[in-house]
Amino acid sequence: MKIQAAVVGATGIAGQQVLAALDKHPDFEIAALAASERSAGKSYAAAITDEQSGIRRWYVPGSEPPEAALKLPVQEAKSMRLDGIGVVFAAVESEAARELEPIYAARVPTISTARPYRMEADVPLLIPGVNLDHVAIVNEQRRRRGWKGFIATLPNCTATGLAITLKALDLRFGVDCAIVTTMQGISGAGRDLAALDIVENIIPFIPREEERLTIETRKILGRVGDGQIDELPVRVSATCTRAGVLNGHTEAATVGLKRAASIEQVIEAFESFGREFSAIGLPNAPRRMITVHRDPMRPQPRLDRDAENGMTTSVGRIRLDEVVPNGVKYLLVTHNAAMGAGRGAVLVAEYLRHAGYLG
Amino acid sequence: MKIQAAVVGATGIAGQQVLAALDKHPDFEIAALAASERSAGKSYAAAITDEQSGIRRWYVPGSEPPEAALKLPVQEAKSMRLDGIGVVFAAVESEAARELEPIYAARVPTISTARPYRMEADVPLLIPGVNLDHVAIVNEQRRRRGWKGFIATLPNCTATGLAITLKALDLRFGVDCAIVTTMQGISGAGRDLAALDIVENIIPFIPREEERLTIETRKILGRVGDGQIDELPVRVSATCTRAGVLNGHTEAATVGLKRAASIEQVIEAFESFGREFSAIGLPNAPRRMITVHRDPMRPQPRLDRDAENGMTTSVGRIRLDEVVPNGVKYLLVTHNAAMGAGRGAVLVAEYLRHAGYLG
Amino acid sequence: MKIQAAVVGATGIAGQQVLAALDKHPDFEIAALAASERSAGKSYAAAITDEQSGIRRWYVPGSEPPEAALKLPVQEAKSMRLDGIGVVFAAVESEAARELEPIYAARVPTISTARPYRMEADVPLLIPGVNLDHVAIVNEQRRRRGWKGFIATLPNCTATGLAITLKALDLRFGVDCAIVTTMQGISGAGRDLAALDIVENIIPFIPREEERLTIETRKILGRVGDGQIDELPVRVSATCTRAGVLNGHTEAATVGLKRAASIEQVIEAFESFGREFSAIGLPNAPRRMITVHRDPMRPQPRLDRDAENGMTTSVGRIRLDEVVPNGVKYLLVTHNAAMGAGRGAVLVAEYLRHAGYLG
């Protein structure tokens, strides 16, 4: 029997990505939708349709709104009915998330793409294939907070690609430090980024992004400790810039390892990473967590962001580095709106179900 | 009395930048022009005019071809007459430079924007305001090669901005290492770069650029030794990418200093750098070698590349770094086609004249 | 039994689009591949693989090279074996097409995306759903040229979208004249278009494009006459420009009709156009030949070019016009590399088979 899923923020971009990933899903059924007061009371079809023009506001390229969703009523997020719901996907802005997620988590497992609870010690910050063992911490979370459900979060989209590659390296060689420069896609900034600012240009600063990349990476690479996640004391130095690319974050990383590695060993570590996870066969999991390119002209965001539906991290230009001890450097491309957002949240849910945390 | 200047490669982009910087110059007179066989024998006006359409091929935005140049005949580069010429600007491709520059340098001081002789031990690799003392090595060059003139070269445009900032830091604190990621403008690649490759994209590799950036930086920061330039043993690790920006290279640098410095000290080192050089008052010298931005949203290539006619290096986002010892990090924007090319070559000539090496 | 198909120009962009459209096709089987001398003798897998890097040169986003093709040997185009071949797809440059296509057509029906034979009176210039009745002219072609096969051609990609909409209008109201301004995507120009020319710019001229648009439209809209296609005497005035868009041609058309029409009647004419053709159910046919947008912000090339795999023409902003008699104006977006190229060629073949011209 399928698990009944509720999607909060269903009219927004992130929420629609969740819906697209849930469409015709073998294990989940779209059972409830919620959004802000403005949409509440309408059918989903009506809520995403412009009254004047009759145009549907659907933001996931290459897909249509799921039939299962179109007829559902949109509920107001604060008062969404949770009876029978087995999992909540919360894809809302920070402020709303802070208020809403504890309401849901008190009763139902809640998977969040938002920021407020990411760094709380008893809340797991999950990337599928990287640290799903961290989910065990939710038992402590339930106990401490008296909840029947729990909150599990996904990281900032910029941290996702970096953490996946660092984890692969840490498992084999240990990671001591990382210096990373990002060239991030426009869609990560949403509609606030003015065309006048980015056309034929690079913006050298993304407020708060560098700090998040640092602290989230340390938590993702950490270990489950006594009632909390113990962070990995890796030093991460980041410079985050915005480039004139629609989707896809490109990141140039220089990593200091604890033990020296050859280029061949690094390639092997990347290519074998996550094999067990992929072998589970979850519907939205990539066949390879990391795709290694030998062509030095790859990865490119426009050519490689959509590989495996945006769920693989593309890596290339692997070289040794002499500046940091046991240094290795590479570039990566990650799809900020796939593994780092809605589709990634559904993949987390697929694993939680597989591991017995849902239903 | 003005020094008679010859410009080789006068119909190309780099040569035209030299001509624009020489227009109405107080100390130099455009006296001879040379190009390939195809243009030889025509007037310069005819050589840059398309026969069908009557359109002039002039590539320096915001300027017109110098009147002084339009009536001059274009000579064939191999057989250019050098009588009365006091300086040759050689702005040609690598292969041609390898053959032509020794012919000119046997008789006349020759300033080159090309690659072939940059790394020869007795050839100075000059950035105005940074290492003009290296020019002394030309005495050894003349002696060794039996030339009356000499070759002085300018570095790769990507090295220019980095070396200027590293020199400012090295003078005060000593520089131990640097890790740099570049996002380079399209014009650096010339007309070979296909629109299909770069629109809404980033290209992660520029062949041979990273090696050049490393070795040229070591030479530029070196000291005049016994009959040669002794390189500075700084470790430079580079990742060079191409971004969808027309002009201007953006570079994110993380630098390890020999002695710790505060952010204020770094700013002071940047802002005071080159003051004596600027004070000379050479016509094409910037008022400030380095312009420091406090706004974290700067520098941006589109907004800052043209500051001081492209002759200043714009720096911003200065922060301390914990990954490399005594670390400091920043972003810079440098105009690849100004200080790093034709106008920079003319500024070198202005200094050589000032220092008594010409005429 | 499937028809054996040969693809000439199989390593190029257009040829690969044909291969992608033939992959797992219910009616055709990829049976022979040909390309230039350089690739001849290799397997297709080897021919599209870079020897140094091991990278496959495959240019159709969102697809892989067909398994059926990878093991086939690549033959030299001039001497390709035709035994058993039921249709040849010729996707080569103009010069090669002029020489090769008569060789194939002497024995086998040949569908061409190239220019040389488009305007010959006994060669049909076909757009699926628009003028497939023109194919009848091949009987005259066979007779006159003594061929067992024939040549059928596809138009210039810019003509495709315009002709589809004009045909829909001509059927209902008659078309007297059209004034069209195009803003064409970069991929139509291939790799020759330099990034320096198009970034943050518009290029106001595409050599020979306007003449082709005019004459090809007149032929496409014509009627099968006595042993030739009689052109429709519609006056077409075109201004063709290049815009900084990767794929998709946007065209702003003002059309003078023979009989006045209301906006509602025009919409109805567009939406009902091609219904019989779509009803045949050919594998690559769109469900709707023309998709009408009511939102005035549509169609946009980036959002609408991929609708129905690029096989529908998206139309919007339908308004009446007072300058030309019985005027109507609209914008359209057509995918230059789908209906206007490889996939369109396969759809023509599907129809030829359906109508009994193949096998």
Place this chain on the structure above:
Amino acid sequence: MKIQAAVVGATGIAGQQVLAALDKHPDFEIAALAASERSAGKSYAAAITDEQSGIRRWYVPGSEPPEAALKLPVQEAKSMRLDGIGVVFAAVESEAARELEPIYAARVPTISTARPYRMEADVPLLIPGVNLDHVAIVNEQRRRRGWKGFIATLPNCTATGLAITLKALDLRFGVDCAIVTTMQGISGAGRDLAALDIVENIIPFIPREEERLTIETRKILGRVGDGQIDELPVRVSATCTRAGVLNGHTEAATVGLKRAASIEQVIEAFESFGREFSAIGLPNAPRRMITVHRDPMRPQPRLDRDAENGMTTSVGRIRLDEVVPNGVKYLLVTHNAAMGAGRGAVLVAEYLRHAGYLG
């Protein structure tokens, strides 16, 4: 003695363009500045300086804020003192303009870049060099409204380039109709245009732009009648789109003339247009109102928008047209933020002073 000028909206983009054009002006002195309540009471230097970062918000590339302006106090627009002021430049949004301009005009000649009064019968809608004789209507305006000053307006930036070329044609051949498709630059939309919408795309609609282009063109080309401007009954059909270009509007026009003209006659009409106006020698006037290109690859917005400081209209690809009677077609590029905005307003003031309407 210089005329004292007040600039309203001095902290905005349009107001800063006025200030830049007034800097070191031989005939005008920047004497008063006004803006919204938020800036009132500060010095101009303080008003455009970000308190946190110390960064100046100055939006005119290639210029610095005029020294004369930096020390002036910023007044509140509603209560600006007008004693001694000889001309007011009002560069504010529509709503503010509707309220403020009559207050100023009651006492002082007021030149407006805003929309509210453009189409009033007794308010001239001026383009320098095109219809400055329309300024005579202000005598009626003063009489009717009991004002000592008056309002003179500038048109929408899209109308400017079209009207300049149509006027040149109308003088020689008479203009009957025009069909125009525009590809407009991003800066015309201001900071509201989201990067996500325009990158690698074309937007097919600009709300209200087409109607304005039509009605404003008819008024600009009109004649001074009895107490009002009599519009020219030219039919103008417009399709206005937004392209990924920063500055510069590109327009493809097909024009029906009253009398047939050859291409040579059209070129002559364009090149001789405005000669008397340029001969006056006003400081901001272009040497040529229209610059004709013979190279079919021109005009391009990026290469040609800045010609003559953005004050000339660049025209190319002049061809005859068979669809409209006596048809001629061409492309033009006009700088939307120069002749069509602040610098154009100052040029209007220069003419008004020359013609005795100021001081």
